[in-house]
Amino acid sequence: MTLALLPTDEAGVQDAVVSAAAAREPLWVHGNGTKSGMLRRVETARVLSTAGLSGITLYSPSELIISARAGTPIGEVEAALAEKGQQLTAEPPDLSRIFGANGRPQTIGGVTATNLSGPRRVAWGAMRDHVMGIRAVSGRGEVIHSGGRVLKNVTGLDLCKLFTGSHGTLGVITEVTLKVLPASATSATLVLPGLDAVTGVAALSAALGSPYGVSGAAWLPKGAGFDGPVGLVRIEDFAASVAYRTEKLRAELGIPGAEILDEASSRTIWKSVRDVLPLPLGDAVWRVSVRPSAGPGVLAAVAAAGIVGFLDWGGGLVWLSGPASAAAHRQVETATRTAEGTWMLLRGPDCLRSAVDVVPPEVPALAAITRRMKASLDPAGVLNPGRLYAGL
Amino acid sequence: MIRLPDPKPETLARRDAIVAGLSDIVPSTSLISDETRLKPYETDGLSAYRQMPLAVALPETTEQVAAVLRFCHQNGVRVVPRGAGTSLSGGALPMEDAVVVGMMKMNRILDINYPDRVATVQAGVTNIGITNAVAADGFFYAPDPSSQLACMIGGNVNMNSGGAHCLKYGVTANNLLGLKIVTIDGEILDIGGEHLDAAGYDWLGLLTGSEGMLAVVTEVTVRILRSPEGARAMLAAFTSNEIAGRCVDAIIASGIIPVALEFMDRPAIHACEAFAHAGYPLDAEAMLIIEVEGSVAEQDDLLEQLKAICQRFDPISLKVSQSAEESAAIWKGRKGAFGAIGRISPDYLCMDGTIPTSRLPEVLRRIGEMSDSYGLKVANIFHAGDGNLHPLIMFDANDPASFQKAEMFGADILKLCVEVGGCLTGEHGVGVEKRDLMPVQFAPHELAQQRAIKSAFDPDWLLNPSKVFPLIDPVAMAKAA
Known part of the structure; x- marks a missing residue:
């Protein structure tokens, strides 16, 4: 029997956590569960959803600040921002294609807890870079706030960073305050045809190393909707700047056949990159992050194992898809270690996810710090046990 | 006055033995224990506070840092990490029974990687030193604290330093990819690397701004950015702080993100003008310096839009720079502000x-x-x-x-x-x-939680232990832990 807890306020979250800690009954903590399939599976008799904590609590466009309760659907936040010509800078992806749609929208708390960012991350920072304030209920049942509602704050240890991307293992996020930025007036995309991964990433590096404010740089292999492999470079700004900069960049890159996509096509293609649509969907999906110039090497190294993929973030974000086997996973691990990067097993059957390291294991000295840090926030170990690391 | 914790009598009593132990680890030129040469280390940018340290070690390698920390850990000796000593909050203020571990000899640029737009440097490289190393190739390191000529990147990481251009480029945390750190027990750890968004807990984010309480930073990997085609400033002066504030709101609402947006009130305008003769309007109550970037045509376009916005607020002075020289003149007073105040x-x-x-x-x-x-x-x-x-x-x-x-x-x-x-x-x-104002912003249980996270790194509270948190009785602290 599963006990489903759906509190509607922060005090309700506290009650749920305190009672779980007292009963030593761990909680599977999530928002709407749209990304339940990622990392290691949490099996518990109690399930705590923050979906009941909903609503924007503060929006001050002139201060570039928005606060929302954790369960607020991300679409609601995006709509409120769009009304004032602003946007979520980190462009968080909708991964429902990878995990399957469960009919519910992802929440702002879920996006924060997973620290997932889209193509704009390469220029403008990740979700974690825009979290200015957080309220979370620790495993002790205490409400911990960190940061606030201002754009610059170095007061005390930055627990915003610790809670963001912690996958609900350190605290149940109840409210998030984000820095937002004006949405660009327009955007355009330069399509660079006929480039393999290596020459493609070289072109993306040249684009990102130009003064033209590139805000997206991806490489897609053959079969992703263009006549062959392509590099994609996005520029977002006021119309005159976008026209000037894309032309300058096209001339400077000097790649024959380079074309400029109009705004509508540009928006479509980057939404597709953001939501990982160019990836053929295998039984296992990995998200690898390496230095951009190492991206093509990772693709090449895993090809023999039947793993395919594409590159975002100028080559540094490697989306991979392949068979759900331990052998395939080892290939990804080895290729990533060689490139001195980091991996995340995003999708796979439960048996694979529980058998392998879904993220790189920490060295013993760091793992010891992690255990003490986790114990300080969640002494009874009731928050998403084993989600990131077995036994933690 | 701020109170420091009582020195440990056993440490003071063993001073000579501790100095001898350190002399086995670092070269004699890297160890300071005589009073005359310790003197420069007694304070930092918050010079109202002074305290001579027990000794100063200036390691030349990460391994030496590790050995010094391991030695201090084994001997229960407190450690105060130090960069250039420019902290305005007393972050590097020594303690009588502490060894200051200074980064000034670790000042090498280790790697510059343009295709991946990253640079790896030792912690004692100055902030401007990174930009200087890449400027000839058209790149820069974005965070630019006022002390950037002197302050070191290791200190920037520990304080999460900002600067005048944060609105567009973010603070240190947003420009950092990797760290090499040494924990108090002498373990060397690599955090992050040359890639974005390492899986697992965001140690990089937690360590940034941790004020030397969690670990000693020895190497730093930062993002370097291509410099914009150009930048230009404008100045707008108003008859009240309120009107200038409303103008700031209108600028943000317009969708323009100026690369800098600085505000000065009447006393600041007068002090800076008297010092720098920058041509600031002395009849104004408030003044904005606004800077934009891009090609000349883009600058013209943005400055024209900004001028139109400012004009809605009846400015008593509006000056758009036509050249790099004029921009420098507009910035001259602002950049000399500290000197200007020091003069009056x-x-x-x-x-x-x-x-x-x-x-x-x-x-x-x-x-x-x-x-x-x-x-x-x-x-x-x-x-x-x-x-x-x-x-x-x-x-x-x-x-x-x-x-x-x-x-x-x-x-x-x-x-x-x-x-x-x-x-x-x-x-x-x-x-x-x-430190003693922290309870204004945080509840007691929140401070206890932050202390517990420090304890996860430094269970014996040897690393910069008198900073950030109000002092509490160590016995009570041990019980609470």
């Missing part, structure tokens, strides 16, 4: 709270009232885009009563920042300066 007052305290920008007129009015009631002058300079205030409180350090009043005035300003929804420190750090 023997001493000053530079505060660093952040407020929601909508509360600006009210906050400046109340700071003015406090100035009258304390009888101390204050000039306000701040980063308007992000609400980071820098009130400069003028006092006379030779008069203890004046210093005490200045500290109380400063504390009142910071309490006001928190009251209106802001925070105690936007970019200078808590250090010792704001």
